Amino acid sequence: xxxxxxxxxxxxxxxxxxxxxxxxxxxxxxxxxxxxxxxxxxxxxxxxxxxxxxxxxxxxxxxxxxxxxxxxxxxxxxxxxxxxxxxxxxxxxxxxxxxxxxxxxxxxxxxxxxxxxxxxxxxxxxxxxxxxxxxxxxxxxxxxxxxxxxxxxxxxxxxxxxxxxxxxxxxxxxxxxxxxxxxxxxxxxxxxxxxxxxxxxxxxxxxxxxxxxxxxxxxxxxxxxxxxxxxxxxxxxxxxxxxxxxx
Numbered sequence: 432x433x434x435x436x437x438x439x440x441x442x443x444x445x446x447x448x449x450x451x452x453x454x455x456x457x458x459x460x461x462x463x464x465x466x467x468x469x470x471x472x473x474x475x476x477x478x479x480x481x482x483x484x485x486x487x488x489x490x491x492x493x494x495x496x497x498x499x500x501x502x503x504x505x506x507x508x509x510x511x512x513x514x515x516x517x518x519x520x521x522x523x524x525x526x527x528x529x530x531x532x533x534x535x536x537x538x539x540x541x542x543x544x545x546x547x548x549x550x551x552x553x554x555x556x557x558x559x560x561x562x563x564x565x566x567x568x569x570x571x572x573x574x575x576x577x578x579x580x581x582x583x584x585x586x587x588x589x590x591x592x593x594x595x596x597x598x599x600x601x602x603x604x605x606x607x608x609x610x611x612x613x614x615x616x617x618x619x620x621x622x623x624x625x626x627x628x629x630x631x632x633x634x635x636x637x638x639x640x641x642x643x644x645x646x647x648x649x650x651x652x653x654x655x656x657x658x659x660x661x662x663x664x665x666x667x668x669x670x671x672x673x674x675x676x677x678x
Contacts, residue, residue: 448475474637477630478532485536488624489543492617493550502551504614506606510548512599514568516592517541520647522575523589524639526582533638536627592647600654607661612668621662625655 445454453468462468496502517537524534545568552561574580575588607613631648635641 447479448472470637474634475532478530478535478634478638481627481630481634482532482535482539484623484627485539488536488540488627489547489617489620491619492615493543493546495615495617496547496550496554499615500554502547502554502615504606504610504612504616505547505551506599506602507548507551507555509599509603509606510544510551512595512602514541514544514548516595516599516647516651517544518572518575519588519592519595520644522572522580523585523644525576526585527639527641529639529641529644533634533644586643589643589647593650596647596651596654600658604657604661607658607665611665613662613665616658616662618662621655621659625652625659628652628655 440458441454444458445451449457449468449472453465453471456462456465456468457472496505517540520534521537521541524537545565549561549565552558552564575585603616607616628648628651632645632652635644635648639645
């Protein structure tokens with residue numbers, strides 16, 4: 432009976448959340464305080480949770496822009512630099528065969544970020560430019576993921592994530608400061624990004640052991656924390672209403 436009950440649980444956990452040796456350690460030998468295996472379970476669980484959550488992270492921002500029919504308060508340069516950072520993480524992780532749970536959110540965040548890029552251009556009256564940007568980005572991404580791109584270029588792209596994240600977030604922070612409000616910036620999206628980047632520090636160390644990946648998420652957490660702090664500071668500030676010209 433124990434073996435029969437053990438089957439479905441094992442199929443659920445191995446290899447998605449645990450290697451077989453850790454499953455045996457925790458659920459056969461009942462060594463529930465085995466720290467290395469608990470760290471793997473926590474890291475895999477957090478990683479998959481972040482990937483699942485990333486499906487919705489930026490949708491509040493997308494809906495807020497669509498609802499307001501405006502992208503006021505969003506820095507296009509900041510959004511594009513974030514897209515560069517996400518692309519670098521995704522391409523670098525695929526090239527190095529890192530487990531999907533350690534980087535999967537980059538794929539979904541990239542799709543949502545490029546949507547925001549297009550919407551910002553569209554509501555600035557640059558729809559044709561936005562369509563051209565989508566086509567060019569798709570072409571560049573295909574080249575980066577192809578065997579034509581040397582590993583040194585991919586590594587350099589990942590290394591450029593740190594300055595891209597810093598400059599991008601500072602541009603958004605400067606926009607917020609200059610405006611005296613955060614405009615159509617979504618609080619839900621900002622706080623989810625902040626929490627996700629913090630959790631990614633642990634999962635990247637545990638699952639990839641790559642200091643470049645871990646360092647990127649440390650910097651990303653600090654920068655996301657700055658934007659989150661501004662959101663709290665400007666919580667009650669509202670964009671000034673545009674005055675209608677008297678007839």
